[in-house]
Structures are given as structure tokens and as C-alpha cells.
Amino acid sequence: MALxxxxxxxxxxxxxxxxxxxxxxxxxxxxxVFQVLRFMSLLKEQPIKKLTPGPGHFIYTRTASHLPMDxxxxxxxxxxxxxxxxxxxDPNKKDWRVWLTLSIAGVNPFMTxxxxxxxxxxxxxxxxxxGHNILLDNAFxxxxxxxxxxxxxxxxxxxxxxxxxxxxxxxxLDRVKIITSCADYLFLSLAAAPFVTxxxxxxxxxxxxxxLISLHILSGELMLMAVPFTKFMHMIYMIMVRFNxxxxxxxxxxSKNW
Amino acid sequence: MxxxxxxxxxxxxxxxxxxNEKKTKMKLSLKACAHCSxxxxxxFLFMGHNKDPKYMPSYKFLHSVxxxxxxxxxxxxxxxxxxxxxxxxxxxxxxxxxxPIGIDxxxxxxxxxxxxxxxxxxxxxxxx
Numbered sequence: 357m358a359l360x361x362x363x364x365x366x367x368x369x370x371x372x373x374x375x376x377x378x379x380x381x382x383x384x385x386x387x388x389v390f391q392v393l394r395f396m397s398l399l400k401e402q403p404i405k406k407l408t409p410g411p412g413h414f415i416y417t418r419t420a421s422h423l424p425m426d427x428x429x430x431x432x433x434x435x436x437x438x439x440x441x442x443x444x445x446d447p448n449k450k451d452w453r454v455w456l457t458l459s460i461a462g463v464n465p466f467m468t469x470x471x472x473x474x475x476x477x478x479x480x481x482x483x484x485x486x487g488h489n490i491l492l493d494n495a496f497x498x499x500x501x502x503x504x505x506x507x508x509x510x511x512x513x514x515x516x517x518x519x520x521x522x523x524x525x526x527x528x529l530d531r532v533k534i535i536t537s538c539a540d541y542l543f544l545s546l547a548a549a550p551f552v553t554x555x556x557x558x559x560x561x562x563x564x565x566x567x568l569i570s571l572h573i574l575s576g577e578l579m580l581m582a583v584p585f586t587k588f589m590h591m592i593y594m595i596m597v598r599f600n601x602x603x604x605x606x607x608x609x610x611s612k613n614w
Numbered sequence: 615m616x617x618x619x620x621x622x623x624x625x626x627x628x629x630x631x632x633x634n635e636k637k638t639k640m641k642l643s644l645k646a647c648a649h650c651s652x653x654x655x656x657x658f659l660f661m662g663h664n665k666d667p668k669y670m671p672s673y674k675f676l677h678s679v680x681x682x683x684x685x686x687x688x689x690x691x692x693x694x695x696x697x698x699x700x701x702x703x704x705x706x707x708x709x710x711x712x713x714p715i716g717i718d719x720x721x722x723x724x725x726x727x728x729x730x731x732x733x734x735x736x737x738x739x740x741x742x
Contacts, residue, residue, distance in 0.1 A: 398638060460714055463655045471650070531651045531667040535676055540649050586645070590715045593646035597716030605712060614639055 380577035387584025395596040399612040474518035519548035549575035629687035656712035671711035678726035
């Protein structure tokens, strides 16, 4: 193969929408499996002495929702279920109003909403975009349910807007600015890049559609490959830690330590 | 910013040995920190000091344990002195700090304290 061919536009375009996609997905899945196994090898069962109320050993269960107590069989998110108000019949249940006020959603509601929307759409939206499903259908004959194009277009705008809010926080809010490094801007750009390029390509803002769509594919691939090994690792870390490591803020019956 | 290090009185090997004990957990935690600052309000000292960002839990561990791992334990007395202010004066290890991702912030600050203590850098209230 001649060198001029390797550096030709057609070759690059074919490469990033062909083998590169496979490479990105393989690195992503293998990396995630590696990190999950690594986490699991670090975690060990923590022998927790279960607290049991008894004579001379009173436990006020209303404030002990986080403590290792034998509550029978409980599922995820059911570590002390909620009740409507303070007049509770079951002392094991939490008052959801107090819980909400003290939670991060009560303390910082704006960021909770923005960050939730951003992360849900970041992961969920690409799966339901019509263009992606057509590609899947062409390649494998299978596809997911697709959102109408105007809806996915609007939601892409929402993701970009959320990313801009993050950027402005980093630039202008003292408490974020003080802990921000260059890597934070880089990874924020990398997270937003597939959406920005996809949006520009869909609206054909620039005449060179092929270049934009190539950048769209490339940025998506780079992001996928970066997930298991960079700051994006918080995606895996969050699930592994909060569902497995015992603690006040863990989900469900997490009982391990590391 | 670029000052000459004076490592006299600091045993870097001892620091490295302490850091290596929890290397995997700490490095993963430092990497996972998204620098979101949502842990700020969970610190009562942050709230009590007019929301001074230097009291944020993330600021405290990034500038103590973060620096120790970044410099691989090659720190001098001045670095440790700065860390002393962070981990003793600006943190009481009440363990109330909250990270949405699940980072064990008190464990990180406790490690920084341990490193400082191993080098004789800690508050001596009877002398100060």
C-alpha cells in the first residue's frame, strides 16, 4: 500500500468508520472488564457485627438507617424505606422530607438536576439516535427503538447546554476554579465533542459534512477508549464503590471494604 | 512555584513506604475525582468559614495526598508544613464529608496525616 494512499482522506475516513470503531469498542469493553475485576479483587468481605437491639442496648432506628442492622431481606435502594411524614408506624423507615433536605439534591438542587440530565443523556441518547440505529441495522440487521429526529436534536442541544454550564462553573465559580486543572477542560471537551460535532453535522452548519461527521465518529471513539483509563473512570468507580463498599452513603446492602 | 527543594529532615523512603500501602485505592480515588466540588457543603468547616474554597474536602485531599502521590513522596518540610495546615487546621476528621462518586475522603486525609506525623510534622499544642 502506497504511503500516499495511507494519508489520503478516503483511507482515513474509511478507517475511522470501520476498524477504528471495533478497536474503540474492544478497548472500551476490555478496559471496563479489567477495571471491574481489579475493583473486585481489591474489595473484600467486611465482617460487620450486626447491631441488634436488646436489654441495655437501645438503638434509635430512625437515625440508624445507615448502620449495619439486620432488617431482613432488603433490596437495592431499600436500606430503610421511606415514609410520608414524621408520624411513622415503622421506625425503620426514613422521613423522605428530612432525607431529601439533607441530601445533595436538597443542598445543591440546580447542579443535581443539571448533572443528572447530562449523565443520563450522555449515556442514553446515542443509543436512541436514528442515524446510529440505521447504521446498526445496516451492519447487523438489528436496531434499538429510535427517537424522532427533532427530539434527539433537542436533547443534543440540552447536553451541549449542560456542558456549557459545567464549563462556566469551571471558569467562573471560585470553588470549582480552585481545583480545576487542564485535564478537566480536556475531558469536558472530549465528553461534549461527539454531541457538538453531531449537532453541527446534522444541521450542516459547515459545508464540509464529511469532515464534521469524521470528527464526530473520531471523538466518540476517543471518548469510549478513554473511559476505563482516565478521569471518565468515575463512571465505573461510582457503580463499583457505592453498590459494593459498606458505608453510610452506599446503595443497598453493600457489605465490602477495601 | 519552582523553588529549590530542601529535603533535609525528610525521609522520602519512609513516606513512599506509607504511600505504597494504599497506593491502588488512593490513585484510583484521585483519578476518579471529577473535581465537581459537590462535596463542599458536606464540610461544616467550609460552611463555617464563609464558604472559603480552601476548606473544601476535595481541595484538602488534592493538595495533600494528591501532591504526595504526584511527587512520589519527594516532598520537603515546606510542602509538609502546607499539608499540616490542610489536614489538621482545616480538617477535624469528623468523617462527615460526602462524595457523590463514593470517594473515601476521610481515609485520604488520614493517610496525609500519617505521612506528616511520620516526619514529625504535626500540631504541638503545648509548644505553640
